[in-house]
Amino acid sequence: MNLSDMLGYADIQQLSRIADVYRCECNGHSKNDLIQSILSTVSRNDVFEAQISSMKLEDLRFLNSLLFEARNSFSLEDLLARVQHSRFGEEIIKPELDPPKKTKRSKKKTEAVEKQLSPREMIAKFKHHGWLFNGFSGPSRYLFQVPNDLKTRFRDTLARRFAADLQYTDEPPIYRDEQMLIHDDITHLLHYTYHNEIQLTADGSMYKRFTLQLLDRFGVQEELPAKGAWRFGYGRHFNQYPNRFSFVYDYCYHAKYINENQTLLTVTGPGEERMNSRPSSEAEQIYRYWLKLYKGPITHLLSLVHWINTLAVEWVTVESLRTVLVPFIKPYFYDDANTILEQRIMAMMVHLGLLRLGEHPIYGAVVRMTKAGRAVVAGVSLEESGSIVVH
Template identity: 65%
Template structure:
């Protein structure tokens, strides 16, 4: 539903609180006047822009987590968890800072940082601004929704805000474009498994000899992970396999093209043989993209929104340095991966491997990126055909 629909279902008490948040001047006893005044205020671009500009970073992260999902409703517990995830440990860091050293003459107690609003307080604040609404009857009254038209306006307002901070350039003299290569290398992997006996180690990974032979066949060359490197969270055998190959292997296993047998062998399935005989389809790129989102969304909790922002902001060549300035504050560190590494290696580089993004080198501005036509089609949902 849109904002006007949700306002019409709201009671006069909630309408009064929303009107108060926007300082509407109207008859507070008239539901119709309250609704019209609220719609009039919220429809102004400067009002929404000013509100977003004055938001704290953690509240912006919370808002961002609600903007790109297809789901329409959220439980209170889900919203509370999202608010907590949006804080990235800043509250803990603030409370553990060492107090200033006292001088002999000073008897003042160290000033403690103010207590942050609780997650429920943030949710109530969003309700009072007309950004979140409860359901109105039945089981749905315990669920929350964001008005669809407000979602669109939030996305557009934030897009303009982010774009102002980005540095766009001309096409670089050199760039990498891997459209179609991942699908071709899936065929190489299946071909190798079909024609070779591939025994597995007790932990389920391949012996290095077989793995290296597979990697040598790939259209995109990758090195084996360095010995002793901390690698986990991005796939079943991510500690043994390079990033791109790890994704490809897990996808093939998930799609039922290969199987790890109980007696320790890797074998190709009937579905894998069928895939080996057929050319790649346009929809396979969509399936790979969706599988990547599913695999990476646990370590990168706001992966979906980050991908959509790259799609919205990289229609032209843009520097990675300026993308970092905008998006690193929205990325939560994952163990040994800091926000910079997650943006470059887990997001931009993998989007290139998926054929969604080109990555180039500008002699003046450094590394730059741009969406591909195929990437735009995948993100916009216009890919068709099997």
């Protein structure tokens, strides 16, 4: 539903609160006057821009987590979790054994921290702005929705703001485009497994010599992880395999193309079928699986991919994209926000054939969405489900 529909179902108390936020001058006892005044005010671009300009970073992160979801309704528990995920700890003040004397500046900073809204207060704030509405009857009373037309306006407004800070360039003389390579390497993995007796270690990973032989057959060359490197969170054997190889292996395991039979890796019946024929929708299936696998460590992955899809229609520098998107990326253990953006998101999007990566003689690293990538990201909606937990 759009904002006008949701206002029509709202009670006069909520309408009065929304009208107060936007300083509407109208008859507060007339529901019709309240609705017309709110719609008239919110429709003004200057008012809408001012509201976004006044939003704190954690407000924007929370809003951002709602803008690209396929589903329309959110439970209170889900919203509370999203508010928590939007707080990256910047506001935390570490206690000191012998704290210095409070200056006016430090006192102001402490007061600002103390005034941070609780998750429930944040949700109430969004309701008072008319950005979130409760359902109106039955079980939907306990669910929340964002008006569809406001979603579109938020996306368009933020896209303009982000684009204004980006550096766009002409086409670089050289660039990488890995479209179709991941499909070929799925076939290589299955063929090699089918024709060789691949032995597994006690933790279920392949012995090093098998991994190296497979890497030699792949279209994208990778090095084995450094010994003792901290690697976890992005796949079943991520600590043993390189990034892309680990993902290809996990996808084949998820699709039931391969099976770990205690000490041996074998190809299943569906795997043999895949060796002979690639499904027409495989690009979408791989993309969908990547989102589900990586959205555990990267809580805002879906929105970040959509922003890259929106902002990288033309060649754009990685550096300027970093400036815009890094504030929306929560560090994950030993992966800082920059590492997540470049290695876990953009590099994987290149491997999936969604993104091209080039080297510009003046501006350095640049990226641009592929035509197929834009179609996949725009056309595939990730159904709301729990992120994949790998064992």
